[in-house]
Every structure is written in structure tokens, then in C-alpha cells.
Amino acid sequence: MIVEQRTYTLRPGTAAAYLSTYEEHGLPHQLPILGTLIGYYFTEFGALNQVIHMWGYEDLGDRA
Template identity: 55%
Template sequence: MIVDLRTYTMVPGRLKAFLELYEKEGLPIQLKHLGNLLGYFVTETGTQNQVVHLWGYESAADRERRRTAMENDPDWIAYRRKSAEAGNVQHQTNKLLRSTSFSPL
């Protein structure tokens, strides 16, 4: 399994607006294309105003195929534009994680 771990740092005061827009418009599109949402979290301690989400894939090729389909979806393109115009996200990072032989996932 490959896990895509993404961390978004929001502009202070914009976390709620980001989550509302994402839940209403972005999440349904991602679930349609990416499918395996492992978790979606906000930070309680440490760096504040962060959203962390994890998506599971069978392989790097599976991830690439799914993400390519999503990036070509007109609804996703419209959502990304709307999200960018809202100016909620300050910084983004992502890591691809490979599970170990003894991992429960």
C-alpha cells in the first residue's frame, strides 16, 4: 500500500472556510476519483491551522492513474479555482509513504 499524506497550513482565521468549501465541493469529487480516504484531521497541538489527510492506494501506478483522472475532471478544475480564489491555503506539503510488512494497513 502507498499512502499519500498531505498537510495544508491555512491562513490564520481561514480554516473553517476551507473545511466548509472542501466538504461541500471538493470531498465528493475526491471520493469519486481517489476512493480510499484513510483519514482527515485538523491539528490540536503543534503547528496550528493545519489540515492533514491520508489517501490509500494499491500502488504508485494506482495513485497516478486516479489523480490524473481527477485532475482532468472539470468539476475538480472548477473547485481548485474556487478554492484558490478563496485564499485559504498558505502552504502545502505531501509525502508518499510505503507500508512496512508488519503495518496493519
């Protein structure tokens, strides 16, 4: 299995609006294209204001 991790840095105070917009407009379009969503995470310590999501693929051919 191949796991792709994507990290996005948000402006402070925009996490709730980002998540709401992404759930409504982004996720429905990405699910059929990007494969299996493993998880969606927000940072609470360390580098703040970041969202991390992980997508799973069977192999590199599936990722392409």
C-alpha cells in the same frame, strides 16, 4: 498499500470555512479520482492552522 499524506497550511481562523467549502465542493470531486480517504485531520498543537489528509492506494500503479 501506499499512503499519500497531504498537508495544507491555512490562515488563522479559516479552518471552519475551509472544511465546509471542501466538504461541499472539493471532496465530491476528489473521491472518485484520489482513491480511498483514510483520514482528515486538523492540528491542535505544534504547527497550527494545518489540515492533513491521507489517501490510500493499493500500489504505485493505483496511485498513478
